[in-house]
Amino acid sequence: MAKNEDSKMQSNIIGRRGFMLVLSSPSGAGKTTIARRLIEEENGLYMSVSATTRPRRPGEVEGKDYYFVEDETFHLMANRGEFLEHANVFDHYYATPAVPVMNALSEGRDILFDIDWQGTQQIADKSRDDLVSVFILPPSTQDLEKRLLNRAQDSAEVVAKRMSKAADEISHYREYDYILVNENVDKAISDIKAIMVAERLKRDRQVGLTDFVKELRDQI
Ligand SMILES: Nc1ncnc2c1ncn2[C@@H]1O[C@H](COP(=O)(O)OP(=O)(O)OP(=O)(O)O)[C@@H](O)[C@H]1O
Ligand SMILES: Nc1nc2c(ncn2[C@@H]2O[C@H](COP(=O)(O)O)[C@@H](O)[C@H]2O)c(=O)[nH]1
Numbered sequence: 001m002a003k004n005e006d007s008k009m010q011s012n013i014i015g016r017r018g019f020m021l022v023l024s025s026p027s028g029a030g031k032t033t034i035a036r037r038l039i040e041e042e043n044g045l046y047m048s049v050s051a052t053t054r055p056r057r058p059g060e061v062e063g064k065d066y067y068f069v070e071d072e073t074f075h076l077m078a079n080r081g082e083f084l085e086h087a088n089v090f091d092h093y094y095a096t097p098a099v100p101v102m103n104a105l106s107e108g109r110d111i112l113f114d115i116d117w118q119g120t121q122q123i124a125d126k127s128r129d130d131l132v133s134v135f136i137l138p139p140s141t142q143d144l145e146k147r148l149l150n151r152a153q154d155s156a157e158v159v160a161k162r163m164s165k166a167a168d169e170i171s172h173y174r175e176y177d178y179i180l181v182n183e184n185v186d187k188a189i190s191d192i193k194a195i196m197v198a199e200r201l202k203r204d205r206q207v208g209l210t211d212f213v214k215e216l217r218d219q220i
Pocket of ligand 1: 034184
């Protein structure tokens with residue numbers, strides 16, 4: 001599928017600061033599925049690759065899905081201030097390396113995050129204006145459990161633990177800018193693309209706007 005170039009063109013003329021597009025949801029609602037498609041289809045959108053102490057799942061690739069690190073390395077990096085946010089989720093540590101994100105934003109690239117509500121709160125505290133947050137709900141609890149089981153990548157015990165935390169995760173939906181029910185993946189993706197188009201046009205993100213408008217007016 002061709003990548004969407006439309007909203008990039010205006011950025012090239014005026015100059016734009018990137019944003020952080022955060023997806024959160026209870027485990028299994030579909031963040032990873034949606035994120036992979038968005039990265040494939042959206043020009044100018046890049047995935048933030050988190051560091052984690054959780055064991056690698058079959059098929060996961062180091063540096064693409066996660067940076068898999070030992071507990072000791074994780075805490076060393078956290079103490080050195082290398083993370084934009086970090087949290088303990090389902091008994092493992094997860095964190096967003098800060099440098100790639102900061103570079104991307106200033107270069108006008110948008111960054112996609114698949115992180116939990118704790119990380120989203122930390123990013124909102126540090127950098128609210130750069131944040132666009134989307135909370136994804138499953139159509140039903142039964143669907144959520146079915147998706148976790150069908151994914152077939154976690155033990156029954158892990159699935160049960162994730163289901164038991166779902167209500168807590170969902171209780172944070174009010175902290176997000178946009179709420180989507182992921183019943184149909186294509187619809188969820190097209191809704192997020194619509195959000196991105198609108199967010200790319202926000203006046204405050206268009207850093208070259210004053211100069212551009214001045215030039216237009218001077219030409220009249
Ligand atoms: N709209 C949908 N309809 C049916 N199945 C879906 C839908 N969206 C995602 N799935 C499936 O549900 C399972 C869980 O999806 P996914 O791994 O993307 O969830 P997640 O939110 O990233 O979970 P986690 O937080 O545990 O990483 C996958 O097998 C995926 O193919
Ligand atoms: N606060 C953060 N949460 C993160 C990060 N990377 C992933 N996550 C969240 O953890 C759970 C579990 O993920 P899984 O890959 O083990 O299924 C899920 O809710 C992710 O959104 C991060 O860097 N920071």
